[in-house]
Structures are given as C-alpha cells and as structure tokens.
Amino acid sequence: MGISPIFEARRIEKIFPGVRALDGVSLSLLPGSIHALLGENGAGKSTLIKVITGVHRPTAGQLLVNGEEIHLSSTHDAIARGIGVVHQERNLIPRFSVAENIHLERLGSHALRPINYADLNRKARRWLEELQFDVDPARSVSDLSVAQMQLVEIAKALSLQSRVLLLDEPTASLTSGETDTLFTVLRRLRDNGVSLVFVSHKLEEVQEICDRVTVLRDGVNACESRSMQGLGRQDLVRLMIGRGESSGSWRKRDVAQNPVALELRGVTTAIGHRSIDLSVRKGEILGLYGLVGAGRTELAKAVMGRIALTGGDVLVDGRPARITSAADAIHRYGLGYVSEDRKREGLVLPHSVLANAGIVIWRKLAGFFGDLSDARVQHSVLPYLERLEVKTPSLAQTVGNLSGGNQQKISVAKWLAAGVNILIVDEPSVGIDIKTKAYLHDLLRDLANQGTAVIVITSDMPEMVALADRIVVMNDYRIQGEVENTGAYDMMSYAIMSLIHRETEDRVEEPA
Known part of the structure; x- marks a missing residue:
C-alpha cells in the first residue's frame, strides 16, 4: 500500500x-x-x-x-x-x-x-x-x-x-x-x-x-x-x-585592442573599498565574481554616483568623470545599471509596464517642448519586451501585478532600450527561466558585439563562465585578482575559488 x-x-x-x-x-x-x-x-x-x-x-x-x-x-x-x-x-x-x-x-x-x-x-x-x-x-x-x-x-x-x-x-x-x-x-x-x-x-x-x-x-x-x-x-x-535546451556556449572574442570605456584608478569609497583598479573595454563583457558581501554591488553603486568616493579617479572614455548621481551617470556619461533588487530599486511597482520600460529614455525621446507620446515610447521599448517574452495582458498593466520573473525582464529591457555605452548588470538572471536566460545572454553578447562595455555581477558560476571574457574576483571590498576566461567550467571555477580562498587564508595569517 x-x-x-x-x-x-x-x-x-x-x-x-x-x-x-x-x-x-x-x-x-x-x-x-x-x-x-x-x-x-x-x-x-x-x-x-x-x-x-x-x-x-x-x-x-x-x-x-x-x-x-x-x-x-x-x-x-x-x-x-x-x-x-x-x-x-x-x-x-x-x-x-x-x-x-x-x-x-x-x-x-x-x-x-x-x-x-x-x-x-x-x-x-x-x-x-x-x-x-x-x-x-x-x-x-x-x-x-x-x-x-x-x-x-x-x-x-x-x-x-x-x-x-x-x-x-x-x-x-x-x-x-x-x-x-x-x-x-x-x-x-x-x-x-x-x-x-x-x-x-x-x-x-x-x-x-x-x-x-x-x-x-x-x-x-x-x-x-x-x-x-x-x-x-x-x-x-x-x-x-516543449523542446530541448539550446547550446548557447561561450565563445572567445578578441577585445584586447579595443579602447577602454570605463576605468577605476585607486578608487576608495565611504563604505570600505580600498585602492580599486579596474577597467572594461568597449565590446568586452567583464565578470565581477565574489561571495555575498564582497562589495561588488556596492562598487557598482559607487560608479553610478549612489555611494560617495573618498579617493581615486573614475574615467569614461579616457576622460575624468565626476558622477554625483544616477542621473549624471545615465545622461552625461551613458552608464546604465540593472539592480539586483528590482522590487526596491529597479522598478516603480505601482506604474505600468510601458512607464517602467521607458522611464530612462523619456528625456531622450521628449520633443523640443517636452512632449512625449506613449506611441513613441512603445516603439522604442516593445522590441526588447517581445524579445524577452514579457508576459503581460497589456503594456498598461501595473508592474506590481506581474510575476517576479516578468518584473526582472522589464528591469533589463529598459536598459537595453536606453542604448547606454556602459551597462552594469547585477544578478541578471535571478528568477527568470531557462529560455529567457538564454535570450538575455544572447542580448548581452549582441550589445558587446556592437561596442557596449558590459559588466556582469553574478553569483551563478555557470552564468559567469558562459558570459564573461575576463573575470575579476572580489573579496572583502578588495580585488583579489583576475583570470582570462577559457570557457572551461571546471578550470575556471577552480581558479576563481582558489583566488577567494587563498586571500582568506592570507588574511588569517596577517599579524595583528
């Protein structure tokens, strides 16, 4: 029985x-x-x-x-x-x-x-x-x-x-x-x-x-x-x-000769980052890997002007950038940031799908007198919403009434529509399904192939190895080292975790 x-x-x-x-x-x-x-x-x-x-x-x-x-x-x-x-x-x-x-x-x-x-x-x-x-x-x-x-x-x-x-x-x-x-x-x-x-x-x-x-x-x-x-x-x-999984495997891309899009020199922040040196080239996908609490998200927010810098320099296209707010980052320097916390930072939940997907391009689309039609916004954002297969009864639907996965798709789609020159994507595939994850990876690769500098922060090791050209490892608000991605998962995961654990052991042995 x-x-x-x-x-x-x-x-x-x-x-x-x-x-x-x-x-x-x-x-x-x-x-x-x-x-x-x-x-x-x-x-x-x-x-x-x-x-x-x-x-x-x-x-x-x-x-x-x-x-x-x-x-x-x-x-x-x-x-x-x-x-x-x-x-x-x-x-x-x-x-x-x-x-x-x-x-x-x-x-x-x-x-x-x-x-x-x-x-x-x-x-x-x-x-x-x-x-x-x-x-x-x-x-x-x-x-x-x-x-x-x-x-x-x-x-x-x-x-x-x-x-x-x-x-x-x-x-x-x-x-x-x-x-x-x-x-x-x-x-x-x-x-x-x-x-x-x-x-x-x-x-x-x-x-x-x-x-x-x-x-x-x-x-x-x-x-x-x-x-x-x-x-x-x-x-x-x-x-x-209803069908098998597609094989969107990693492919090596040559970006070594591309100009540097974003560079951090000796950056120190108010919350503990010290002497951060980091660069990403146009057309490159740079991975930032580390354990939770390593300071990756906080570094991204510092670059976007949301956490104060107390030392060092940020350069965009080789020129010093003074970024004091997210509006500065977006409209003066062409930086975009897909937040890991869509509910509190990535979306305005009481507003519609169309409003959320178009919010960062309103200024760009507005006419001489500031007039902005829904039709113009829809024309710009709809291709990305369709590519990511956002499931919504209409573009007028309140975002807060959609599933978490569809909310994540919208928070990504708005930055794809914005056409920024440098895009930081924090935990891009949290809560999204296999097919959408593959589409998202393809979109990020397409952006990079078109010259966008992409920084991916993810705690998903397979995703990191599938996407990044180069992987920088962080721990305790410091950069521990970097590895060139070969696409070989076992080799890359070993190299990345060795950097994290070696540094942990070194700190334990440091004299008081």
Whole structure:
C-alpha cells in the first residue's frame, strides 16, 4: 500500500479578468519528500503557490490536507493548517529587527502584555542557528544584504513548524556555501516528515535535492507529481518548454585592442573599498565574481554616483568623470545599471509596464517642448519586451501585478532600450527561466558585439563562465585578482575559488 499524500491540489482552476492562469492543475505532496515545481515564467507556478497558501481562492477545484478538503480564506488559514511559504520576493518589515520579523505572525498576540524582547531574541536565535546564520537577532533587517534577508525569510517559515513548506526560488540570492547549508536544513526537515515544495530555475539544484516533480506549462500540467528517477536535465527542459535546451556556449572574442570605456584608478569609497583598479573595454563583457558581501554591488553603486568616493579617479572614455548621481551617470556619461533588487530599486511597482520600460529614455525621446507620446515610447521599448517574452495582458498593466520573473525582464529591457555605452548588470538572471536566460545572454553578447562595455555581477558560476571574457574576483571590498576566461567550467571555477580562498587564508595569517 502506497504512502498517502499529506497535501493535494485537485483540478485547480484560477481565472483572473481576461486570463485563465490555471486550468485543471493537480499536485500531490508526500510526507518526507522534496517536490520540485517547475515551469517557465508565466506557467502558473506563482498562482498555484498563492492558491495553496490562501492568497487566492481557486475558481474551481479542491485542496486537501491528509485527505480532508479545506477552504482557505487567508494566509493565516494556511498557517493554521501547517502550510508555510518562503516567497521569491521578500516580505520583511525593514525597520523591524530580525527576531521581530521571524515572529511577526505572533507579535502582539496579547495586546496588553509588553513584548519580552530577550525571549523573542532567544527564540529567534534557535532558528538562525538551524541555518547556521550568524547574525544578531536584534539587528534591523534594513541593515542586511539581499542574501541575508532571504535567510531571515527561511528562518521565519521554519519557526512556524509547517508540515508543508513551499520555497519559491529560495537560493536565488544565496552563495554556493549558503545554498549547501540550506540544503542540509531542507534534507533534515524532509527526514522529519515535512513535505517541501522547491521552486527553482536552477535545474542542477532540482536534480541534486528533489525526489519528485510537477511541471506546469501555460497553466496546465505538463507533468503531474511523478518521481524524479530517470529524468535528466533535457527531459525537464522538454517538459517545461516543449523542446530541448539550446547550446548557447561561450565563445572567445578578441577585445584586447579595443579602447577602454570605463576605468577605476585607486578608487576608495565611504563604505570600505580600498585602492580599486579596474577597467572594461568597449565590446568586452567583464565578470565581477565574489561571495555575498564582497562589495561588488556596492562598487557598482559607487560608479553610478549612489555611494560617495573618498579617493581615486573614475574615467569614461579616457576622460575624468565626476558622477554625483544616477542621473549624471545615465545622461552625461551613458552608464546604465540593472539592480539586483528590482522590487526596491529597479522598478516603480505601482506604474505600468510601458512607464517602467521607458522611464530612462523619456528625456531622450521628449520633443523640443517636452512632449512625449506613449506611441513613441512603445516603439522604442516593445522590441526588447517581445524579445524577452514579457508576459503581460497589456503594456498598461501595473508592474506590481506581474510575476517576479516578468518584473526582472522589464528591469533589463529598459536598459537595453536606453542604448547606454556602459551597462552594469547585477544578478541578471535571478528568477527568470531557462529560455529567457538564454535570450538575455544572447542580448548581452549582441550589445558587446556592437561596442557596449558590459559588466556582469553574478553569483551563478555557470552564468559567469558562459558570459564573461575576463573575470575579476572580489573579496572583502578588495580585488583579489583576475583570470582570462577559457570557457572551461571546471578550470575556471577552480581558479576563481582558489583566488577567494587563498586571500582568506592570507588574511588569517596577517599579524595583528
């Protein structure tokens, strides 16, 4: 006799005005299992998660826990039924402490009793230790990095002791070391009988940790709750997109004689960078690799005028550049920056797709009297939105109502449309599917081939090796060295990690 499901979604339909997001989707979760939920952006994964967690009520279909039908009216209903979730987009209160965010669902449960912060911090520390995450529970969440915030989200979900736990792109902002730690925790939860749903576009992670899989394509089941046994990467790709994966392999490009587009000489910043020397040539894709906290994103923000320089020089096309704001960077020097944090920095969520995609070219497109038509903006941005296959009912749709992956596509498309001379792309493929990732890589290569200097910051080692001509390694706000990319993954990953770890060992041995 087989194991009975701990949770089932049967023939779920969800219809929004003008859109059938789910059409008869089913999912069956076994206790003590890590279940992959796969599909391209817009396939219905996020909608299904929201149905399962009480955010949306299904238009039709059933939800069952241990064989009993349930009706969820809110996330609180789902939590009460032992269903927890870690969303792709962080849902933390920045001004609250780590401990307050972890126990947010239980704060103020006794309105007349003051909060015992010592007890709150002690309880929070237990869950942080489960993740081997060394952070003060009293620390404000606003002081944390994107990766650290993700770990707080996971600790928050673990603290609810859910029997069904859904994780939507949980490793998107984590280093390989942090991912290994998370996987250790997930396996321990699995061994304790918890049923985990793992949503990821990183198929190597899915194959490493998941034992069952459901695949959605265009709102229907392409594969329903089957064992991962016997399924290879190409099988999963075919289920998701209806064909095999294309081989957009790395190709060596000769850029050594191209003029330097951007150069940093002895740059020091207000937040700790010291003596940074860096250059990128026209037509070159320069990779910046390092562990989370290495200072790569912060260096990009300093170049864009958002963090103060306290020493050194920035040169654009060989001439000194005085960049004091993002507007300076964009309009005077032709620099663009795709932020890793699209929700807070990359997009204006209450505004439309068209407004977000066109915002950086409004000044360029405006007529003599400042008049600007939607038609003119649409003409400039639509080719990039179509190339990246942004799924939206219309260009008037509010960006905040789109999936995280489609938001990421729009944040990239606006800079492609801007036609900048130097483009810094920070974690370009977070939350996007395999096909779009390949398109994005092709677009970045096309830009470089047309003379754009591209700097790619990514914690995805395969992506770094697939894209970069040259890779600069950072650690502790310093440059540790660089390697010429050969496209050989094993060789490049060894060289890069050796630079990071050699420097770490050298610092340990430095005299006090």
